[in-house]
Amino acid sequence: MTAESAPLDQSGSSMISAPKSFGGISSLSLIALLIIGVLALEFHLVLTRSIHWDEFHFYGQLADYARGNEISPFQTFHVQFFAWIPGLVENGIDGIVLGRAVMFGCQLITLASIASIAQRFVTREYAWLTVLIYLSAGYTLQHGWSFRTDPLATALIMSSLAVFTRARLNILTVPIAGILIGLAGLVTVKAILLAPAFAGMAWLRWSEARFSTPRGATIIAIPAIAAATFFALYAVHSDAVSAGEAATSLQSAGGAGQSMLLAGLPPYLRFLAKGAIIAFPLVVLITYAVPQIRAHKRDEKFALIGCVATLLALAIYRNTFPYFYPMMLAPVAAACAVGLKHLAPRYSVRLIAMVAAINAAGLWVIDGASRLPQQREIISAAQEIFPEPVAYFDFPNMLTDFDKANGFLTTWGLEDSRAAEGESTYRPILESKPVPLLLTIDWTRHANLLAVMEDMPRKELFAEADQRLLKQTYRRFWGPFWLAGTQVSAGEQAAYEVMVPGTYTVTGSDIAIDGTAYQSGETLVLDRGVVNMTNNSADSAGIIWGDKLKRPEKAPPQRPYWTRF
Numbered sequence: 001m002t003a004e005s006a007p008l009d010q011s012g013s014s015m016i017s018a019p020k021s022f023g024g025i026s027s028l029s030l031i032a033l034l035i036i037g038v039l040a041l042e043f044h045l046v047l048t049r050s051i052h053w054d055e056f057h058f059y060g061q062l063a064d065y066a067r068g069n070e071i072s073p074f075q076t077f078h079v080q081f082f083a084w085i086p087g088l089v090e091n092g093i094d095g096i097v098l099g100r101a102v103m104f105g106c107q108l109i110t111l112a113s114i115a116s117i118a119q120r121f122v123t124r125e126y127a128w129l130t131v132l133i134y135l136s137a138g139y140t141l142q143h144g145w146s147f148r149t150d151p152l153a154t155a156l157i158m159s160s161l162a163v164f165t166r167a168r169l170n171i172l173t174v175p176i177a178g179i180l181i182g183l184a185g186l187v188t189v190k191a192i193l194l195a196p197a198f199a200g201m202a203w204l205r206w207s208e209a210r211f212s213t214p215r216g217a218t219i220i221a222i223p224a225i226a227a228a229t230f231f232a233l234y235a236v237h238s239d240a241v242s243a244g245e246a247a248t249s250l251q252s253a254g255g256a257g258q259s260m261l262l263a264g265l266p267p268y269l270r271f272l273a274k275g276a277i278i279a280f281p282l283v284v285l286i287t288y289a290v291p292q293i294r295a296h297k298r299d300e301k302f303a304l305i306g307c308v309a310t311l312l313a314l315a316i317y318r319n320t321f322p323y324f325y326p327m328m329l330a331p332v333a334a335a336c337a338v339g340l341k342h343l344a345p346r347y348s349v350r351l352i353a354m355v356a357a358i359n360a361a362g363l364w365v366i367d368g369a370s371r372l373p374q375q376r377e378i379i380s381a382a383q384e385i386f387p388e389p390v391a392y393f394d395f396p397n398m399l400t401d402f403d404k405a406n407g408f409l410t411t412w413g414l415e416d417s418r419a420a421e422g423e424s425t426y427r428p429i430l431e432s433k434p435v436p437l438l439l440t441i442d443w444t445r446h447a448n449l450l451a452v453m454e455d456m457p458r459k460e461l462f463a464e465a466d467q468r469l470l471k472q473t474y475r476r477f478w479g480p481f482w483l484a485g486t487q488v489s490a491g492e493q494a495a496y497e498v499m500v501p502g503t504y505t506v507t508g509s510d511i512a513i514d515g516t517a518y519q520s521g522e523t524l525v526l527d528r529g530v531v532n533m534t535n536n537s538a539d540s541a542g543i544i545w546g547d548k549l550k551r552p553e554k555a556p557p558q559r560p561y562w563t564r565f
Contacts, residue, residue: 369563378439
């Protein structure tokens with residue numbers, strides 16, 4: 001029986017039969033139990049998996065907003081949702097884990113939305129089996145709940161698509177669908193990459209009304225409401241987080257939106273290959289869905305193809321990292337539920353469900369060691385070393401209670417920092433405020449600041465002027481912590497440019513600074529400028545920022561501090 005001839009229930013779902021029981025329980029109950037089991041494994045990862053650098057950056061924006069600091073209004077609307085978190089936690093890690101729990105709830109909304117959309121084309125069992133397959137896909141299990149823009153935006157966009165697909169289009173549901181789309185766009189501009197799903201579904205809903213003008217106007221009202229919601233709330237948000245005008249912010253957003261598009265071959269195809277391997281039940285479902293989509297009536301076919309077309313993001317979007325896949329694949333999964341019309345009768349619902357659950361369990365087992373303990377040690381060390389938070393340089397904003405003075409050192413961030421080739425981007429920062437701390441917590445495979453401070457190959461990502469400045473300004477203090485200061489070898493003289501004003505402590509042997517002798521442990525106050533240092537002793541000596549700051553007694557945690565994608 002083809003999809004064209006299959007009888008439909010009142011909701012429009014195909015009434016193709018499916019296995020009804022397993023071990024005395026219905027197939028739907030079995031699927032529900034397996035979904036709960038996979039969600040339990042996933043929630044364990046919510047609590048224990050290493051925090052990723054994007055999550056530190058994401059939470060850092062929230063922490064800055066909570067402290068009253070200005071932030072860019074572009075893709076920071078999430079601070080309006082999560083402004084309550086910093087007041088409930090003692091450090092950024094606890095805040096991120098709490099935020100993950102909220103994102104886990106967002107994922108539940110996405111799962112329910114996938115089931116709702118799928119039931120427009122298949123039975124309830126098949127719809128929820130599709131949810132299980134999507135949930136068990138590797139990147140969904142590992143990143144579908146991460147504290148980033150993606151899970152929140154996915155919940156908003158998929159719930160809007162579910163309303164648009166299943167609800168009566170009236171004075172209540174049309175504004176709801178439009179507002180949800182507008183909010184998703186505020187959270188992240190990449191929500192636009194799911195537009196094909198709405199285009200295909202719009203054609204189906206219009207065809208149901210025999211392409212009537214009133215229905216067409218109703219459908220057009222949804223993107224109009226979405227645009228109005230976006231611009232109105234963007235203006236309010238911009239005034240709340242930034243002194244800049246909303247129009248200027250939107251111009252910057254437009255430039256960033258263009259830069260997110262590919263200008264050549266996709267740079268992250270390796271994640272596609274890995275994602276396909278660890279999500280093979282979903283890949284099989286997509287494969288089986290293709291002939292089933294062909295068998296549908298023309299208008300339904302357009303809707304299904306529109307949902308699957310979100311895969312085109314792989315060809316036009318630059319940052320197709322693993323955490324983007326759960327967002328991109330949500331409408332794909334909803335449409336590919338039709339593949340179960342052929343797959344389930346051949347292999348049985350219960351076998352497919354068990355394979356999906358086993359895939360999830362296997363990925364959970366081999367996910368790797370958590371680096372959360374090391375990350376907690378670093379944050380605890382920062383709180384122990386510094387009585388009060390200070391400004392600092394690092395890669396992702398790991399010390400979210402401190403004042404990060406440089407940008408987010410992703411590929412984009414490094415490209416921006418080298419826009420003025422040959423000029424230092426760090427000197428103006430250091431000249432504007434004291435930045436006593438540099439934190440080299442980078443992942444060694446793509447070290448940034450760590451490469452500069454330890455002469456690793458990727459130091460060339462920084463302008464030579466910045467490489468020299470950072471190495472001359474900071475010296476190692478404890479583990480990944482570097483403080484402003486310098487050392488002079490025995491019997492040597494050196495000129496040191498003080499870029500970080502404040503109190504310094506003499507270390508090592510006695511030393512003369514601008515002609516004044518200081519003994520080890522003494523303190524002095526230095527302003528910006530060059531000081532001349534003479535070490536006439538037999539040991540190295542120097543100065544380091546701070547008033548006798550104490551190193552933690554515990555040894556620094558071993559690298560790496562991160563878990564791979």
